[in-house]
Amino acid sequence: MPEAPLPVAAxxxxxxxxxxxxxxxxxxxWLALMLAVALLADLISPYAYTALDLRNRLSPxxxxxxxxxxxxxxxxxxxxxxxRLIYSIRTSLLIAFGxxxxxxxxxxxxxxxxxxxxxxxxxxxxxxxxxxxxxPFLILALSVLxxxxxSMVLLVCLLGLHAWERYARxxxxxxxxxxxxxYAAAVRQLGASPxxxxxxxxxxxxxxxxxxxxxxxxxxxxxxxxxxxFLGLGVQPPETSLGSMVGYGREYLTRAPWILLAxxxxxxxxxxxxxxxxxxxxxxxxxxxx
Amino acid sequence: xxxxxxxxxxxAALTIAMVVTFAFVVLRLSGDPAQIIMGADxxxxxxxxxxxxxxxxxxxxxxxxxxFGAILSGDLGRSMRDGRDALVxxxxxxxxxxxxxxxxxxxxxxxxxxAGIYAALHRNSLADRIVMVVAVAGxxxxxxxxxxxxxxxxxxxxxxLPSGGQxxxxxxxxxxxxxxxxxxxxxxxxxxxxxxxxxxQPYIRTASAKGVPWRAVVTRHALPNAAxxxxxxxxxxxxxxxxxxxxxESVFSWPGVGRLLxxxxxxxxxxxxxxxxxxxxxxxxxxxxxVDLLYGLLDPRLRSAPRRAGA
Amino acid sequence: xxxxxxxxxxxGLVRRYxxxxxxxxxxxxxxxxxxxxxxxxxxxxxxxxxxxxxxxSTTGRLVLGMEAPDAGSVAFxxxxxxxxxxxxxxxxxxxxxxVFQDPLGALDRRLPVGAQIAEPLEIHxxxxxxxxxxxxxxxxxxxxxxxxxxxxxxxxxxxxQRQRAVLARALATEPALLVCDEPISALDVSIQAxxxxxxxxLQAQFGMGVLFVxxxxxxxxxxxHRVAVMYLGQIVEEGEPDAVxxxxxxxxxxxxxxxxxxxxxxxxxxxxQGDPPNPADRPSGCAFHPRCPVASALCAREAPVLKxxxxxxxxxxxxxQGEAAPGQGILAKAA
Numbered sequence: 051m052p053e054a055p056l057p058v059a060a061x062x063x064x065x066x067x068x069x070x071x072x073x074x075x076x077x078x079x080w081l082a083l084m085l086a087v088a089l090l091a092d093l094i095s096p097y098a099y100t101a102l103d104l105r106n107r108l109s110p111x112x113x114x115x116x117x118x119x120x121x122x123x124x125x126x127x128x129x130x131x132x133x134r135l136i137y138s139i140r141t142s143l144l145i146a147f148g149x150x151x152x153x154x155x156x157x158x159x160x161x162x163x164x165x166x167x168x169x170x171x172x173x174x175x176x177x178x179x180x181x182x183x184x185x186p187f188l189i190l191a192l193s194v195l196x197x198x199x200x201s202m203v204l205l206v207c208l209l210g211l212h213a214w215e216r217y218a219r220x221x222x223x224x225x226x227x228x229x230x231x232x233y234a235a236a237v238r239q240l241g242a243s244p245x246x247x248x249x250x251x252x253x254x255x256x257x258x259x260x261x262x263x264x265x266x267x268x269x270x271x272x273x274x275x276x277x278x279x280f281l282g283l284g285v286q287p288p289e290t291s292l293g294s295m296v297g298y299g300r301e302y303l304t305r306a307p308w309i310l311l312a313x314x315x316x317x318x319x320x321x322x323x324x325x326x327x328x329x330x331x332x333x334x335x336x337x338x339x340x
Numbered sequence: 341x342x343x344x345x346x347x348x349x350x351x352a353a354l355t356i357a358m359v360v361t362f363a364f365v366v367l368r369l370s371g372d373p374a375q376i377i378m379g380a381d382x383x384x385x386x387x388x389x390x391x392x393x394x395x396x397x398x399x400x401x402x403x404x405x406x407x408f409g410a411i412l413s414g415d416l417g418r419s420m421r422d423g424r425d426a427l428v429x430x431x432x433x434x435x436x437x438x439x440x441x442x443x444x445x446x447x448x449x450x451x452x453x454x455a456g457i458y459a460a461l462h463r464n465s466l467a468d469r470i471v472m473v474v475a476v477a478g479x480x481x482x483x484x485x486x487x488x489x490x491x492x493x494x495x496x497x498x499x500x501l502p503s504g505g506q507x508x509x510x511x512x513x514x515x516x517x518x519x520x521x522x523x524x525x526x527x528x529x530x531x532x533x534x535x536x537x538x539x540x541q542p543y544i545r546t547a548s549a550k551g552v553p554w555r556a557v558v559t560r561h562a563l564p565n566a567a568x569x570x571x572x573x574x575x576x577x578x579x580x581x582x583x584x585x586x587x588x589e590s591v592f593s594w595p596g597v598g599r600l601l602x603x604x605x606x607x608x609x610x611x612x613x614x615x616x617x618x619x620x621x622x623x624x625x626x627x628x629x630x631v632d633l634l635y636g637l638l639d640p641r642l643r644s645a646p647r648r649a650g651a
Numbered sequence: 652x653x654x655x656x657x658x659x660x661x662x663g664l665v666r667r668y669x670x671x672x673x674x675x676x677x678x679x680x681x682x683x684x685x686x687x688x689x690x691x692x693x694x695x696x697x698x699x700x701x702x703x704x705x706x707x708s709t710t711g712r713l714v715l716g717m718e719a720p721d722a723g724s725v726a727f728x729x730x731x732x733x734x735x736x737x738x739x740x741x742x743x744x745x746x747x748x749x750v751f752q753d754p755l756g757a758l759d760r761r762l763p764v765g766a767q768i769a770e771p772l773e774i775h776x777x778x779x780x781x782x783x784x785x786x787x788x789x790x791x792x793x794x795x796x797x798x799x800x801x802x803x804x805x806x807x808x809x810x811x812q813r814q815r816a817v818l819a820r821a822l823a824t825e826p827a828l829l830v831c832d833e834p835i836s837a838l839d840v841s842i843q844a845x846x847x848x849x850x851x852x853l854q855a856q857f858g859m860g861v862l863f864v865x866x867x868x869x870x871x872x873x874x875x876h877r878v879a880v881m882y883l884g885q886i887v888e889e890g891e892p893d894a895v896x897x898x899x900x901x902x903x904x905x906x907x908x909x910x911x912x913x914x915x916x917x918x919x920x921x922x923x924q925g926d927p928p929n930p931a932d933r934p935s936g937c938a939f940h941p942r943c944p945v946a947s948a949l950c951a952r953e954a955p956v957l958k959x960x961x962x963x964x965x966x967x968x969x970x971x972q973g974e975a976a977p978g979q980g981i982l983a984k985a986a
Contacts, residue, residue, distance in 0.1 A: 177354065177355075177358065180351065180354075180355045180358075181355055181358045181359065181362070183624075183628065184355045184356075184358075184359060184621050184624045184625050184628065185359065185617070185620065185621050185624060186579075186580050186583060186584065186620065186624070188583075188586055188587075189583050189586070189601070189616070189617060189620050190617075192586070192601055192602070192605045192613070193363075193366070193605075193613050193614070193616075193617045194366065195605055196604065196605040196608055196609075196610060196613040197366045197367060197369075197608075197610065197613070198366075198369075199608070232751055232753055232756030232757045233756060233757060233758060233759045233760070235717075235757075236749075236751060236756075236757040236758070236817075237759065237770070239715065239717055239744060239748070239749050240744055240748075240770060240771045240774055240820070241741040241742065241743075241744030241745060241771065241774050241775060242741070242770070242774050243741065243774075246774065251759050251761075251762075254759075254761045254762075255759065255760070255761055269480060273480075273482050276482055276484075277482060277483075277484065277587050280482075280484045280587065280590075281586070281587065281590055281602050282602075282606065283602065283605055283606065293482075293484075296484060296485065296488070297484075300488060300591075303488060303491065303492060303496065304496050307492060310488060314482075314485040314488070314489075317482060317485065318477075318480055318481050318482075318485065321479075321480040321482075322476065322477070322480040325476060325479065325480055326476070
């Protein structure tokens with residue numbers, strides 16, 4: 051929220067600031083934990099996520115009568131919930147990171163193209179932005195999945211299209227104002243190629259705004275992926291993601307709610323953490339962003 | 341004003357045309373439409389007959405115009421599951437969806453906007469903090485998690501309400517609450533920031549410095565100006581009335597458009613998917629158009645400058 | 652002996668913009684530059700002076716080829732300019748450079764100034780890494796900055812220091828032509844003189860031709876070898892700076908000169924009548940005639956041509972050229 055509309059241009063890049071509030075610190079810690087889990091999944095996971103333990107089906111977690119054999123309990127096939135959770139975190143984060151980066155790259159590139167060429171190119175990009183705004187993303191994603199079938203690559207690319215128009219609008223607007231402001235015009239008349247102009251000057255100058263947008267889009271993508279997977283239309287078995295764990299766990303809502311609660315809590319805490327960090331970064335770096 | 345109106349309508353039409361084109365392109369890219377629609381085990385003669393009937397043996401641009409013409413005349417194909425007209429199939433589900441989304445919209449507006457205004461006017465108070473925490477939670481808790489938690493508490497543990505199905509108004513309570521709470525959180529957050537931004541403007545400080553009573557400052561100056569950005573998000577919510585409940589309908593086994601869409605996607609029932617896609621896009625574009633026109637009424641400055649919906 | 656072609660020669664430059672009036676209005680064509688011809692010689696400075704909106708900055712951009720003129724031509728070292736943005740145009744930037752009004756805006760606030768001064772050398776592939784570093788240090792010295800200030804960011808420098816850094820960047824490739832667009836108007840008065848003196852010193856050292864665009868007649872006089880006065884997109888008078896300042900021939904120049912505060916000439920200020928110039932609504936005949944105190948009937952009918960007087964001064968005025976008797980001005984007559 052733009053609570054203190056500081057002029058961005060006047061803000062020096064390096065100044066000393068007070069540390070982040072406790073909730074944001076918690077966000078960073080949780081996110082670090084999630085990253086560690088995702089990176090070290092193969093090392094820390096007690097079992098393979100597909101390993102069956104038919105003698106211990108639907109066994110409850112510790113504290114609800116369970117044993118240390120399966121700290122978070124098991125599902126209907128005796129698969130360890132903790133192991134599945136660890137691999138689900140890896141899948142979900144991987145998809146969300148990939149999709150966020152794709153969206154940022156596609157959107158920023160299109161925004162720069164619009165700002166650089168103006169005219170017809172700009173109109174085409176703006177028409178695409180209108181098109182994106184006319185369809186709720188979930189519907190668009192579902193239609194594409196219906197037409198093309200499902201694959202991990204398609205899913206990542208598809209989610210990457212989420213919020214591309216936000217980056218495009220930001221990149222176009224900021225590139226245009228950089229041209230009018232002077233430094234871009236000044237570099238252009240030094241004889242710089244468009245690559246140098248946008249890569250070395252405009253991009254670093256708008257990077258903070260783009261990074262803030264990425265932190266705001268990241269939890270949305272996690273939610274979208276988990277929503278699609280929950281519906282059974284995202285990540286397909288035997289792969290598992292946080293959303294698909296909730297989706298399958300739903301069958302056992304009454305008998306074994308732990309199957310569903312563990313990934314649900316993880317989703318909520320992760321999106322909460324990134325949102326808190328994003329809000330904090332926005333207030334710090336770029337109060338002009340809505 | 342007429343030029344403004346015509347320009348907006350023209351852009352709306354262009355956007356719908358883009359959605360139709362998108363559906364056409366995706367349909368063509370996804371493989372042989374005859375084979376897909378007729379099914380893999382259809383006899384070759386039937387597939388050929390289908391091709392001729394649909395003009396699939398003609399050049400792509402001719403097909404494109406035929407396709408466009410068919411859609412304009414309301415022919416959206418038939419469901420491959422039971423051969424019924426896709427449009428009929430979809431429209432008969434709309435009332436069920438509206439039975440969830442309309443009450444939910446009332447909750448969103450009735451809860452979200454007052455909460456946001458109150459939080460902004462009492463900034464940094466306990467109430468503001470609570471509203472913000474609930475609002476952030478409402479945004480970060482996915483609707484299927486919230487829905488399942490509600491089921492777990494109110495249907496499984498307490499046994500007060502049914503967990504799914506559509507046999508009466510009691511069945512609608514949990515899905516409506518699930519939809520309404522999430523949207524109310526988004527709206528409260530948005531309203532609060534819009535209000536805070538307006539309250540920080542010089543004209544508010546001027547009005548209040550001139551001795552205008554605070555209540556009048558808020559109702560006459562702050563609220564109308566804060567309404568401008570808030571209208572956008574409400575427009576988006578109105579636009580998603582038809583298809584804004586995909587996940588929630590699945591959680592509660594509610595037989596609405598969203599459930600139909602999920603089943604159609606799972607079965608690759610392309611005619612139905614395409615029909616829903618076009619219907620949703622048209623609703624959304626119309627809602628955006630109305631928002632644009634409202635903008636013109638609320639803020640004369642925006643009549644000439646193009647607005648980009650920030651949804 | 653005269654060289655065959657001057658450094659820069661612009662002939663009959665015209666630049667039109669479409670301007671929309673109000674939200675629904677029809678677009679109006681505005682001629683920001685309406686037929687400007689000028690010449691910059693090697694190692695000399697042409698001062699271009701006029702009030703804001705008279706098209707002098709647009710003229711600066713046109714002669715640099717940053718935008719293409721709608722009519723007329725620019726020849727640099729005898730050859731026409733390549734089209735803006737092309738590879739040839741980019742390569743030519745090493746030979747012609749610009750200094751901006753707002754040095755803070757013209758510098759990238761994310762890079763230290765030393766890196767920005769080295770940038771033209773990188774772009775045009777001049778020298779190796781060590782040579783560039785040495786060249787940056789030499790340039791910093793030339794513009795009066797310390798070598799350690801190369802590591803500073805633009806916001807860590809004062810306004811005058813920033814403009815020195817911009818000058819150093821512009822001179823990095825030793826251009827033959829420098830266009831300075833209001834280079835001192837964003838600076839404190841106390842700094843303005845320093846920067847102008849620096850510009851004169853640098854010209855002596857680097858030998859570049861300069862087009863000095865300013866609304867400040869005194870500043871123009873201090874740095875220029877010739878001065879051209881612009882009004883509504885046209886040059887109305889051109890001559891030696893001292894001659895123009897002491898004996899302005901065009902009534903508009905006279906008004907500009909009289910606006911300079913001068914202790915010995917109190918009471919003689921000539922105040923212009925009528926509306927300030929609006930390029931969207933150009934008067935008939937001489938563009939200046941509605942505000943001219945000596946306008947005659949001829950001035951409203953026929954536009955005067957810029958041509959030399961017997962003393963060598965170029966003036967575009969019927970009265971100053973003796974083609975019409977001094978009138979009373981249109982406003983005076985109407986009143």
